[in-house]
Amino acid sequence: MASSGARLNGLCLCGAVRFLVTAPFTDAGRCHCKRCQIRSGxxxxxxARVPRAGLEITGGADELRVWRPPTGHPKWFCGLCGTHLFAGELDAEGPLFLRLGTLDPTPNVEPRWHAWVSSMPSWATLPDDGLPRYDRGLTAPAAHR
Ligand SMILES: [Zn+2]
Ligand SMILES: [Zn+2]
Incomplete structure (x- = not known):
């Protein structure tokens, strides 16, 4: 599905934080939750989801900042430019959720789902792509939030 398995570089807008994705994506989809709306504008x-072992911070680790919401995964971003990079625990084995726009080269991705469609703004429309649509998070695989 998701990626070809090629190694992908990730970086923030200002270039301070860099990372390398070495594992194929295990899942990918589009999230319409309010947090994603605010984070991305x-x-x-x-x-896309990757195992923790498939992501290596290669530069600017000192600039990484995290927001830990009361529910859901911690959100990692660059403290200098504010770019949101990924979500999940860096000190655990669980999956990380990558913000795909940060990757270079642009990976081949086949999204598999739309999550949190109940939170979509009235000015947005879903493409007629035949993918499953979930009102809220996914029941399986585990929900990104
Ligand atoms: Zn930055
Ligand atoms: Zn979301």
Whole structure:
């Protein structure tokens, strides 16, 4: 599905934080939750999941900042430019959720779902792509939030 398995570089807008994705995506989809709207300034964000071992911070680790919401995954971003990079625990084995716009080269991705469509703004429309649509998070695989 998701990626070809090629190694992908990730970086923030100012270039201070860099990372390398070494594992194929295990899942990808579009999340329409309100947090994704605020974080991205758009109606949704495209997200891919990788195992923790498949992501290596290669630069600017000192600039990484995290927001830990009361529910859901911690959100990692660059403290200098504010770019949101990924979500999940860096000190655990659980998956990380990548913000796909940060990756270079642009990976081949086949989104599999739309999550949190009940939170979509009235000015956004879903494409007629035949993918499953979930009112809220996914029941399986585990929900990104
Ligand atoms: Zn930055
Ligand atoms: Zn979301």
């Amino acid at each position: 758009q109606s949704s964000s495209l997200i």
